[in-house]
Amino acid sequence: MHVNRAAKLTAVPGGLSPQALALACCGMLVASQVFAADWPADSKNWFERGPGGGLSILLVVLWWLWIPLWAGCSSWVAKDMGRWNLSATVWPMAMTFPFFLAAVIAWWIPSAIAGLAIMGVAWAVPTFTYVFVRNGRAPNHEKVLTPGHILDCAADALRPMGIKIKRPPKEVKDSLPEVQLADADGTPMMANSEDEAQAAQDAAGLLSIAIAARSMKLMVERNAATATVRQLVDGVWSTPRKPAAQGVFASKKDEEWENVPAPTPKAAAGAVAALERVCRIDVPGKKSRRQGKCVALSDGKKIPLSLEVASSDALERAVVSLQLPIKPLTTITELGVSEKVAEKLQTLLSYDRGLIVLAAAASNGLPTTFDVVVNAADRMVRDFASLEDAHDPPIEIQNVKRCTWDAAGGISPLDALTQAMRSYPQGIVTRDLSDPELAKRLVEMAASDQLVIVSVPATDAIDAVAQLLKLGVSREALSHAVVGVLAGRLLRRLCPRCREAFATPPDLAAKLRVPVERVPQLWRASPIGCRLCRGLGYASRTGIFELAGGENFSKAILKGDRKLLSQAAVKDGMRPLGVAALDMVLAGETSLEERQRVLQKS
């Protein structure tokens, strides 16, 4: 009978939850009593029923006290159950219907006290059963209603009143996500032995730290004597960091992070073997290079992993690439382009003809820059065509027609362009321009009557020009065609929470040509770090950009060497990458070291 009622109640139209419905019924029940003529009952024995069958005022208050307690627990269960993979049908039912029935019964059975007791049982049994079941699945530091948890809650509650309770040190894992290895389909890995279980746990531990730090890659290297683990975060390889064991989170000020000690070669080998097992590449007589795919289950999410292992007699190197979800960027300013440059770029994008070149060095966000800039062009009003390699198609941009080339099938990039021109597009876009014939043709078209947007791997705007000339594009055509070259690099932002200020050294200010009075202090990364930056000192990345283009720049292309082009671009209003990076240093958004690191890449 429960099940039938439950089924009906969960199917209430309009998205009402069973809890809300039960609460509404109880409310109506109370209202019917309150508005009855003979209420409040004149009861000398407050624990008995009044003549109308209802409760005395005291009993009504007690009855109502159960309701928030039950509602609070139910909503906690509803939020908590997903984390432990507990049934989303059984637990809400178990939390709702026994209590609902008990609440109704409490109004009608002869002993009002017994009625309230039944409500208590109907609340306590499902709640504590739930706690028992979820604690069975939760790691130690997430268990609830344990002595440690109760002490912790008490300490939190009493601290505002100035009462301090000494807490036991928490586990190191505290702020790291739980990670479980699973095969490519998401089926969790089962260990066949203690050793396998330990190895899987070691691998999951490394992944947990990597995921928390937003790492793109994790590398485990070992030889007979030593092993090292490194992770790639925001384009920089570093040693993984973890919260220091003592006093973490006892107070936020005490938060300290430290390097994770290198594993023993045996532990490193075990962790890599566990990853190979779950990727199903642990075949006998392994090749020296092998790769596979698996999944890390973390907080109910599947994070796809790809594993590449290269081994020789002396050395083994395993690289795990993590596909963490990233928030897509949508506007030019979100890339890190300044308002002024964004405005200028937007004007260029509205031109009927001309060549817009987007440039960045490898792993400096060029595909993202390309997508965002092409998205910012008026694709809805004008027809754009994208020339792409059929074997390596990039993500599709809405309202941009794809025309592909296929070297193996005998379709050249120029053929793709011819195909694209049949529909008379008003804009042609292509990524990573590297085909000389296509480059020459596109630049010619841009010089006459076509808007062309290309991306070119290059270190800066001046280098982008050099790269195009290298493809065989003539100086004259390029000089006529080019309207703007946007070049960018990615730069890490200091963690706003733990960055450290220091007085600007006068000689440094002189070198940077900034008066000390204007920038009395600068900022650097904390060597200790905090929870926000996972101990790394840097918490995110942004782009810095330079936009070259204008009369002087075009003229300089005709004869220009690097220096001349650079001067011409500045004359046309370009703020070079170094200046953009310095602005960020002076604003405390990044460090001098990071500026140095990023600018050196040329």
Ligand SMILES: [Zn+2]
């Ligand atoms: Zn920090």
